[in-house]
Amino acid sequence: MAPRTHLKDHLRETHLFTSRILVALVVVGVLLVVVVVRLIYLQIISHEHFSTLSENNRVNIMPMPPTRGLIYDRNGVLLAQNLPAFSLEVIPEQVKDMDRTLAALAQLITIGEDDIEQFKKRLDQKHPYEAIPLRLRLSEEEVARFAVNRHRFPGVDVGARLARDYPLGELAVHAMGYVGRINEADLKVLDVSNYRGTTHTGKTGVEKYYEDVLHGQVGYQHEETNAVGRVLRVLERRMPIPGQNLYLSLDLDLQMVAELALTGKRGAVVAINPKNGEVLVAASLPGYDPASFVNGISTKDYDTLRQSPDQPLFNRIVTGQYPPGSTVKPLVALAGLEYKAITPHTSTFCPGWFSLPGDDHRYRDWKKDGHGNVDVRLAIMRSCDVYFYNLARSLGIDRMQKYLGYFGLGRRTEIDLPGEVAGLLPSRDWKRAARRQAWYPGETLITGIGQGFMLTTPMQLAAATAMLASRGEVWRPHLLHATQQTSTSQLVLQAPVHVGKVPVADAANWETVISAMEGVVHDPGGTAKGINRGITYQMAGKTGTAQVFGIKQNQKYKASELTERLHDHALFVAFAPVDDPVIAVVVVVENGGSGSGEAAPVARAVMDRYFANKSGS
Amino acid sequence: MATDYSLVRLADRRYRRTLWLRGLHVDIPLLVGLLVLAAVGLTVLYSASAQNSDMLTRQLIRLSLGFGAMLVLAHIPPHHFQRWTPWLYGVGVILLLAVLVIGEIGKGAQRWLDMGVIRFQPSEIMKLAVPLMVAWYMAERPLPPASKILMIAALTVVVPTLLIARQPDLGTGLLVASSGMFVLLLAGVAWRLVFTVLGLLAAVAPVFWYFLHDYQRERVITFLNPEHDPLGSGYHIIQSKIAIGSGGFYGKGWLNGTQAHLDFLPERSTDFIFAVLGEEFGLIGILVLLLIYFSIIARGLYIASQAQSTFTRLVAGSIILAFFVYVFINIGMVTGLLPVVGVPLPLVSYGGTSLVTMMAGFGILMSIHTHRRLLSG
Known part of the structure; x- marks a missing residue:
């Protein structure tokens, strides 16, 4: 390449480049103005329209989990049932002074260090309008004691849900199996939409084998919420179909x-x-x-079971x-x-x-x-x-x-x-x-x-x-x-x-x-x-x-x-x-x-x- | 040499001010702009993530990594980048092919390559490698480019773009293509040619329709008419428009956005974080953010105009314009001007991979600006 042409090109290049940069600057400016105009349209001109929409944006679709089927033996002896379990729940944004509330609650109901720790952990993760469980499995007496004092604790309430219960304990446990919290591995197998709202699924035994019979079909309700997310009324509901009961051939x-x-x-x-x-x-x-x-076994307890030389978790019947x-x-x-x-x-x-x-x-x-x-x-x-x-x-x-x-x-x-x-x-x-x-x-x-x-x-x-x-x-x-x-x-x-x-x-x-x-x-x-x-x-x-x-x-x-x-x-x-x-x-x-x-x-x-x-x- | 004198004349006071910093290759205006942006981003993220300190910490770590990468690259003289460019590009293309062949399925699309310890998206490399490669190729040739050279340059852009689009990741493919095309535009491709190509593209657009995936078509349809699927894919746009619109001029106040906090707004920490800003800080907040972005872009264009070699000015220009494209596409998408294509808002959205690439780009910009020499001084 001849040096002269190169020099000439170099100068021309610089001019060309500078002009292109200027064009780019103008285009950037114009496009940003377009964005600003759009935002003025959204936030100033249509502000009222969207404000109303936002105010009315209150209808949440909440899943209603079905009740899990019960399990009986051949003579009608109850092996697995669902018992209402009461838990103490706190809605953080409705509580003014969290530390004082927790201290006052602790005088009414035993709240362990573990509970507080778990609660604080969830406090960071959940939305402030969501109820966070503080104590699980309240006794009837504790529920009653809190009910009398409820007026003193805005934002604190007793929540009830059904929890799986095995009245016979260890009896026939390897055939029955148990339910546990749904984990990531379960989610890959389960029909996610049908399990919206379901927390537990069969992990072993009959509870796992007949999971689809026991579980049932999820229902929905449309809930109207206020501006802070509290449910005001239910507009529409499709009831869940409960799971089927099982009668086992076991005696x-x-x-x-x-x-x-x-x-x-x-x-x-x-x-x-x-x-x-x-x-x-x-x-x-x-x-x-x-x-x-x-309710989730602690790692320590689980290790004890797993490492026991007697292998209590081992289902000898079929494995x-x-x-x-x-x-x-x-x-x-x-x-x-x-x-x-x-x-x-x-x-x-x-x-x-x-x-x-x-x-x-x-x-x-x-x-x-x-x-x-x-x-x-x-x-x-x-x-x-x-x-x-x-x-x-x-x-x-x-x-x-x-x-x-x-x-x-x-x-x-x-x-x-x-x-x-x-x-x-x-x-x-x-x-x-x-x-x-x-x-x-x-x-x-x-x-x-x-x-x-x-x-x-x-x-x-x-x-x-x-x-x-x-x-x-x-x-x-x-x-x-x-x-x-x-x-x-x-x-x-x-x-x-x-x-x-x-x-x-x-x-x-x-x-x-x-x-x-x-x-x-x-x-x-x-x-x-x-x-x-x-x-x-x-x-x-x-x-x-x-x-x-x-x-x-x-x-x-x-x-x-x-x-x-x-x-x-x-x-x-x-x-x-x-x-x-x-x-x-x-x-x-x-x-x-x-x-x-x-x-x-x-x-x-x-x-x-x-x-x-x-x-x- | 006439050019040299003109360059010296262009060296302004600010350049002299950075002289004392030549030991440390940092461009202060750019650094300040980016830091302010990151701070605004963290503030919005804190609210968008429902005050999740874990997410905030993770984002802070990512930002530190990004700024670290930027500072390291800023200290490497630009001629090294020029030398590495063909290698980087070659490796990038090979990795893209590898992803197509053995790529792990992530989010239903093959984008990730598992390298044992880390997983990364080779398409991220291409965001920098493609403009570098086109600039490298152009730098050796007289400009404006002849049509044959233009064809070859276009090919270096089109091949990786198609590979990325096959993954399928149309959003990133478009970003990579645009950053390569910016180099061509800055190199001085005739406007007539540019408009002809654009016209042709518009003409064949209907043909492309048949090559789009269902979910991509879905996005275009919802973009054109969000109400057609209000609880499905149109939901994003409707809810984000409500969030921004209800924010008004002054906004609802920090942490007070009901749209975002009541879970109506999807992906509010990532792609749709701009809507949270709009809802909580109103038009004023948005104007401040746009001003920050504009300052950074203007500074970038200025750095490009001051660059001394063909390679560096093309690279600098295309990097900063690609940055603008990010900003524009994201805001355009969230405000309902553009289809939903899944592009994060630079330095504000929660998420990592693209952040590091972007900061690396700024590192190259700083390197270009701080390694200038006073020619024949």
């Missing part, structure tokens, strides 16, 4: 018996009606107080996974009979251990000296491991897995509770995918006695036991018995869902297995003979112990030497009466040691109460 009387029998222990009890899948008892212990979650142990033996025996791997008379000699050919590893029986010659009846009655090692070997893992699958193992029961897990029914495919390993013959053996990889939830075991009891009828377990519209009070019964039938070619095979299970309880040689004293009905059962950790070869299991946490889990599955079962019960006691000693008496207690109530009514 709280039985539930109480089960929980009392398990007091101080960790474990689960499930009872099902094998004729329709109704869950009569769903207990998981230890429990916790649902009320503490309704606890335990090896079924010997309780799986009747199912394996049935598979053996069906696949003709054994007959009712096939006999096996039990020396106390079993070895695979070409392998000197000894798979031990729980009884060191062995059971001698046993057939399938004796093998179930005495829970002979060697018989089932042998049977598992002749069945093979594929057939065993297929047959146990008919009983729903390794699959969710689809019960109406949130968070259910599937357990684990091992197979060759599963092991290849999950462990990248081939299936070993030894693993077939221990699967035959319910150890190894196999995991079941108490609900799964209960469902499987119910199938056994009903001779193969598969009903989906469920907790909901009926729903009820509050407006009509009419009960709508929940129809039980019949899922299918366990394929059994020879019906006599059921009786072979079930009669052996009857022997478990009623025969002097049965493992659960200890619970048959004074029994008035015929019960079929099977004990089980599930190893918490592996015991090395030749090492004797000595309960006393192990810390309690490493004791075996005790299990017991049962149903009654044998001929026409109406109740199936599963008991799991964590680290309980022996199924016959710890778990079986709980099942007996539940059944005793069940039959006593039945003959009584």
